[in-house]
Every structure is written in structure tokens, then in C-alpha cells.
Amino acid sequence: MEPIRRIESRSVALPIANIDTDQIIPARFLTTTTREGLGRHAFHDWRWLPDGSPNPEFALNRPEHAGASILVAGHNFGCGSSREHAPWALVDAGIRCVISTAIADIFRNNALKNGLVAIVVSARVHASLLERAGERLAIDLTHERIEREDGSAIPFAIDPFARDCLLAGVDELGWLIARRPQIEAFEERRAWNA
Amino acid sequence: MEALTLFEKLWRRHEVIPAEGGRPAVLYVDLHLIHEVTSPQAFAMLDARGIPVARPERTLATIDHSTPTGAPDLDGERPWANPATRAQVETLLANCRRHGIAVHGWDSPHRGIVHVMAPELGHTLPGMTIVCGDSHTSTHGAFGALAFGIGSTEVAHVLATQCLLKRKPRTLAVHVEGRLAPGVTAKDLALHVIGVVGVDGGTGHVIEFRGSAIRALSMEGRMTLCNLSIEMGAPAGLVAPDATTIEWLRGRPAAPVGEDFETAARDWLSLASDPGCRYDREVHIDAGAVRPSVTWGTDPGKVVPIDGRIPVEAGATAAKALAYMGFAPGAAIAGQPVDVVFIGSCTNARLPDLRDAAAVLRGHRIHPRVRMLVVPGSEAVKRAAEAEGLDAVFRAAGAEWREPGCSMCIGMNGDIARPGELVVSTSNRNFEGRQGPGVRTVLASPATAAASALAGAIAAAPSPAEEAA
Ligand code: SF4
Numbered sequence: 001m002e003p004i005r006r007i008e009s010r011s012v013a014l015p016i017a018n019i020d021t022d023q024i025i026p027a028r029f030l031t032t033t034t035r036e037g038l039g040r041h042a043f044h045d046w047r048w049l050p051d052g053s054p055n056p057e058f059a060l061n062r063p064e065h066a067g068a069s070i071l072v073a074g075h076n077f078g079c080g081s082s083r084e085h086a087p088w089a090l091v092d093a094g095i096r097c098v099i100s101t102a103i104a105d106i107f108r109n110n111a112l113k114n115g116l117v118a119i120v121v122s123a124r125v126h127a128s129l130l131e132r133a134g135e136r137l138a139i140d141l142t143h144e145r146i147e148r149e150d151g152s153a154i155p156f157a158i159d160p161f162a163r164d165c166l167l168a169g170v171d172e173l174g175w176l177i178a179r180r181p182q183i184e185a186f187e188e189r190r191a192w193n194a
Numbered sequence: 195m196e197a198l199t200l201f202e203k204l205w206r207r208h209e210v211i212p213a214e215g216g217r218p219a220v221l222y223v224d225l226h227l228i229h230e231v232t233s234p235q236a237f238a239m240l241d242a243r244g245i246p247v248a249r250p251e252r253t254l255a256t257i258d259h260s261t262p263t264g265a266p267d268l269d270g271e272r273p274w275a276n277p278a279t280r281a282q283v284e285t286l287l288a289n290c291r292r293h294g295i296a297v298h299g300w301d302s303p304h305r306g307i308v309h310v311m312a313p314e315l316g317h318t319l320p321g322m323t324i325v326c327g328d329s330h331t332s333t334h335g336a337f338g339a340l341a342f343g344i345g346s347t348e349v350a351h352v353l354a355t356q357c358l359l360k361r362k363p364r365t366l367a368v369h370v371e372g373r374l375a376p377g378v379t380a381k382d383l384a385l386h387v388i389g390v391v392g393v394d395g396g397t398g399h400v401i402e403f404r405g406s407a408i409r410a411l412s413m414e415g416r417m418t419l420c421n422l423s424i425e426m427g428a429p430a431g432l433v434a435p436d437a438t439t440i441e442w443l444r445g446r447p448a449a450p451v452g453e454d455f456e457t458a459a460r461d462w463l464s465l466a467s468d469p470g471c472r473y474d475r476e477v478h479i480d481a482g483a484v485r486p487s488v489t490w491g492t493d494p495g496k497v498v499p500i501d502g503r504i505p506v507e508a509g510a511t512a513a514k515a516l517a518y519m520g521f522a523p524g525a526a527i528a529g530q531p532v533d534v535v536f537i538g539s540c541t542n543a544r545l546p547d548l549r550d551a552a553a554v555l556r557g558h559r560i561h562p563r564v565r566m567l568v569v570p571g572s573e574a575v576k577r578a579a580e581a582e583g584l585d586a587v588f589r590a591a592g593a594e595w596r597e598p599g600c601s602m603c604i605g606m607n608g609d610i611a612r613p614g615e616l617v618v619s620t621s622n623r624n625f626e627g628r629q630g631p632g633v634r635t636v637l638a639s640p641a642t643a644a645a646s647a648l649a650g651a652i653a654a655a656p657s658p659a660e661e662a663a
Contacts, residue, residue: 016510016514018393022628028606031231031276032282033234035235045627076393076427079493081329081623082343083232084232084327104427105397106343106345110346161216173347179357182211182220186210
């Protein structure tokens with residue numbers, strides 16, 4: 001994985017509450033055995049019309065949002081299914097950061113493992129980000145702050161371990177594998193008890 | 195002595211390395227369930243690093259999500275939705291063979307939806323930690339096991355180490371006191387609770403369902419309720435093991451036997467939350483006030499009693515939901531025309547669910563414009579239902595009796611409705627497009643779904659008193 005320190009982009013707003021993972025990627029696109037190439041299916045049924053052409057109404061299709069990688073989404077983003085295909089699709093579609101007032105647990109976990117920075121902010125900050133949707137933002141992961149176009153900065157906090165992994169560009173699997181001796185000792189202790 | 199919650203006891207038993215300095219705890223996983231959709235990428239992650247599966251005997255596989263529910267033809271060919279679904283199943287079978295993982299494939303008499311077959315076989319036991327790349331893993335909490343869904347990267351973590359990095363969740367107690375009225379099922383209770391707690395109310399929490407109404411539920415009812423914990427945002431739900439749990443498990447193939455079972459049962463009973471324990475939050479529900487309920491919107495929290503009206507709600511999200519569903523604010527939910535009825539899914543495809551639906555249908559024909567699918571949760575449920583003649587009741591009523599699997603709950607196998615159609619479904623998610631692009635879903639209990647099939651419109655099942663008359 002590439003280390004992630006800073007994400008700079010215009011923001012794009014999707015101010016709908018409870019956007020579930022079936023909207024982020026519909027189930028019919030889960031018939032794959034790989035992680036690649038899911039970007040076209042991100043928000044598929046909102047983004048594409050039944051004839052396959054882009055829905056001009058959908059925020060991500062608007063020319064002024066082309067290339068935006070910071071999504072400001074409505075409350076409780078990513079609820080529903082545990083499919084990791086949701087962050088895979090978003091990342092493949094160019095989204096690097098999601099900001100909301102609440103992000104569902106399993107989705108947030110999955111996102112952080114795939115370089116998709118998931119940030120929870122207060123309702124007040126959220127409202128202000130939505131109000132100025134389209135502004136230039138910089139996500140500074142090292143200092144955990146969102147830098148705004150007007151020069152102000154909003155602090156945020158994300159899981160410190162996930163943050164360290166993102167900054168270093170390493171995943172958690174290596175760390176866990178290195179704990180094998182402790183895991184095996186635990187297994188033995190339990191067998192003894194049983 | 196410290197008063198502990200059921201959750202706290204489960205957590206302490208499985209903590210390999212406690213959280214420290216911003217790092218989550220390392221939690222041991224007793225049982226890992228896998229299926230064809232979320233595991234192939236995890237095996238690929240192991241292969242990419244040349245890592246073996248650490249404890250293959252602690253992983254159990256089944257095929258359910260993308261499997262056809264139509265019967266095979268004379269050559270044994272199954273009606274696959276497309277080559278990709280077949281490739282997924284074959285990839286899973288090959289991965290399991292390669293890594294020595296037990297799998298319930300086509301030839302197994304126990305194959306079924308992962309959250310139906312594992313409890314049925316007695317793999318799901320109180321006191322365990324159970325994970326699966328599937329959010330409805332919360333179902334297994336009905337046994338007093340800490341069970342939650344994970345992503346595919348975490349599936350790889352468990353395959354490689356039998357452990358997960360996990361932050362300790364908070365606890366939410368949902369107390370349900372009193373008695374459910376006759377004809378009110380666990381599904382109605384669950385929908386009611388989601389309506390109260392909200393679709394995000396459980397985020398970051400493990401829910402413990404407790405109180406006299408929970409004690410009175412069957413294991414199947416408890417599974418239905420815990421299954422729907424995730425629809426409140428809670429990755430796990432729990433019910434403390436009691437005599438109902440123990441009697442249900444006795445004699446299951448994978449459960450301990452003889453004196454070992456009795457020893458285990460004593461331990462399971464000790465898991466219940468201690469008197470005086472503390473939860474981070476508590477919610478109180480009056481069981482007597484719960485009525486048969488259905489959803490009206492595009493998330494499972496938009497719930498009304500079946501004799502109620504679609505709310506007149508302000509807000510962009512409610513307006514979007516109503517526009518999608520084509521419902522008028524303030525209209526009665528009963529009487530809305532129905533095209534398809536689906537009885538199935540890990541929420542409501544166990545034997546008592548099928549009995550509830552069959553009791554409503556017996557001796558009647560479904561409405562001519564309704565297509566009705568009945569999909570048992572597992573091969574074992576299918577056999578048991580056929581032994582009681584339930585399949586004949588469904589067929590005589592005009593419904594399709596199909597092979598076990600997830601089917602129209604997620605529609606990956608091609609079991610979907612057409613754009614614009616309204617489905618009354620016993621499953622767990624009414625999200626936009628969940629049952630096919632443009633399809634509208636109303637969640638309901640098996641009895642309500644069956645009654646709606648007869649009426650051709652959303653309808654309440656006759657109350658037990660009416661039926662007796
Ligand atoms: S029945 Fe539905 S919710 Fe349950 S495991 Fe299958 S797809 Fe998931």
C-alpha cells in the first residue's frame with residue numbers, strides 16, 4: 001500500500017442520510033472473485049440511467065465535481081452489508097475520503113483498511129462543509145485536520161492504529177502475524193482450561 | 195465481586211492481547227464461517243504472501259448467496275444466473291479443498307444459508323466468538339455468542355491468525371418486558387425495536403436483548419431478533435443462554451455430548467449478565483404494545499403497524515424514500531397492491547417461519563397476480579418442512595417451493611423482481627434495488643407476507659381468535 005499523508009481535492013456533497021452499501025455497490029456486481037475494476041459500479045443505480053448513460057442529476061456526474069476525491073455524505077453513511085466491495089468500488093472510482101456525522105462500523109473498518117479515510121465530524125461542522133460544497137479541502141492525516149479554502153482548519157480524530165498504518169503504508173496483517181507466539185500461547189492456555 | 199455484562203464476559207474470555215496505546219485489542223475467533231461471495235479475495239491475500247490457513251478446523255464453509263434455487267435439470271445442470279456466480283462457488287470449493295476447510299457444498303445434506311445451517315448443526319455454541327464476512331452474523335448472538343460481520347480483509351486476518359484487531363464496543367441493553375399479543379411474532383418485535391432505536395442507534399454498540407418477552411421467545415425467534423441487530427447499526431446482538439438455549443442445542447451433531455454437554459451447559463448458564471451490571475445505554479420496550487408491523491420506506495427503520503398510516507414526514511431522506519416506494523404520505527399501508535411475495539432469508543426461513551406462513555395459506559389460493567417464492571433456509575429445513583407436508587400447502591396455494599439459499603433476499607442468484615414491482619419480503623433489507631433494480635421492498639413477518647399473497651395487497655394475517663372462529 002502507498003502511504004497516505006495528505007489528500008487534496010474539491011469536496012462533493014451527497015447529503016442523503018443512511019446511504020447503505022447496496023447503494024454504494026449493488027449486490028449484482030458482487031459476483032466477482034477479485035477486488036479490481038469495481039469503480040464503474042460505485043453508486044451504480046444513482047449514477048447511471050437504465051440505458052447506461054450518466055445520470056446528469058447525480059452529483060458525482062456533474063462537470064464541476066469531476067475528479068473530486070473528498071465526499072461529504074449524509075448521516076450514517078455505509079450502513080447495511082459488510083461487503084468490502086463498497087470501499088473497493090469507491091477507491092477505484094477515485095474517492096479517497098468520506099466525511100459524515102456518523103459512519104457505520106463495518107464500513108468504516110473496511111474503508112480504513114483500503115486507504116479510504118473515513119472521518120466523523122460534528123453536525124455543525126458537517127453543515128458548514130455541506131454549505132460550502134465544492135470548496136478546496138486538504139485532509140492532513142499526520143496532524144488530523146481538515147484544512148479549508150478560507151485558511152481555517154477542523155481537527156478530527158481517527159483510529160490511531162489505522163492512522164499509523166495509513167501513514168506508514170502498511171497493513172495490519174503483518175502486525176497480527178508477528179503476534180503468532182502470543183496467539184499460540186493463548187490457544188494452549190485455553191486448551192488447558194477446557 | 196464485579197458485576198459483569200454478558201458481553202464483558204465474552205470479551206474477556208477471548209482477549210489474546212489487550213488494547214494498548216491506541217492499538218485495538220487482539221480478539222480470538224472460535225468459529226469462522228465463510229461463503230462464496232466475500233472469501234475469494236481473502237484467500238487471494240493469503241496466496242499473495244504465501245501464508246497458510248492457521249486453524250482450518252475452526253473455519254466452516256457453505257454456499258448460499260449466489261446459488262440457484264431452481265432444481266437441477268435431468269443432466270444435473272443447475273440454472274446459474276451467470277457464469278460468474280458459478281465461478282464464485284467453484285472458487286470457494288477449490289479454496290476449501292486446498293486449505294483443508296470443511297465445506298457444505300451441493301452434495302451436503304446440511305447445506306444452507308450460513309446463519310441457518312451453522313446453528314442447526316450445533317456449531318454455534320454459547321460463549322463463542324463467531325465471525326463471518328456477512329453482516330447478519332449477528333444472528334448467532336441468539337445463543338449468547340459474540341458474533342459479528344467482518345470485511346474480506348478481516349476474513350484474511352482470521353484465516354491467517356484466527357484473530358482480529360478489534361476495538362471494544364459499548365453496550366446497549368434493550369429490555370422487552372411483558373407479553374407479545376397473540377399473532378405478534380419476533381419479526382414484528384424486531385421491526386418495532388428498529389423503529390424505536392433507529393437505523394443508527396446501535397452504531398458502536400453490542401445490543402443485549404433481555405426481559406421477560408425475550409425469555410419467552412423460541413431460539414428461532416431470538417435468531418430473527420438478533421439477525422436484525424445490524425439494521426440498528428449494531429454489529430452484534432446478544433441473548434443470554436437459558437434453559438431454552440440448552441434444550442435446543444442438546445443432541446445437535448456438532449454440540450458436545452454426554453457429561454461434556456452438561457458441563458458446558460453449566461458454564462453457558464453462568465454467562466448471563468450479573469445483577470447490578472451496567473450498560474452504556476438502555477432502552478425499554480413494552481411487549482404488549484407491539485403490533486404486526488411492516489416497513490414503508492427504503493431502510494428498515496421506517497416501520498408502521500400494519501393497520502397504521504404511512505407517516506407524513508418532512509425531510510429529504512423521507513421524501514426520497516416515499517418517491518422511490520411510490521407511496522403517498524398519510525395513506526394506509528394495508529391495501530397497497532403487491533406483485534411478489536418472498537418467504538425466505540436468514541431472518542425468516544426456519545421451520546417455525548414456514549409453519550406460520552403455511553398456516554395462513556392452508557386451503558387457500560394466492561391472488562392471481564402475485565408470484566410467491568418460498569425458499570427454505572437450509573436442506574434440513576427443507577426436509578423437515580416436506581416431512582410435515584408444508585411444501586404441499588405452498589404448492590396447492592400457488593407458491594413456488596424452491597431449493598435452499600439466500601435467493602431474493604439479495605438477488606445475486608437471479609431471483610429478483612422486475613423494476614417497479616412491490617415485494618412483501620420476510621428478509622431484512624428494503625434498501626433501494628436490494629431485490630432487483632427499481633424493485634420496491636416491504637419487510638414483514640411470514641404470516642403477514644402470506645396474508646398479503648392471498649389478498650394481492652399488503653394485509654394483516656387473521657388473528658388467532660378469528661382463525662379459531
Ligand atoms: S439471507 Fe440475505 S441477509 Fe442472510 S446471509 Fe443471505 S443475503 Fe445475507
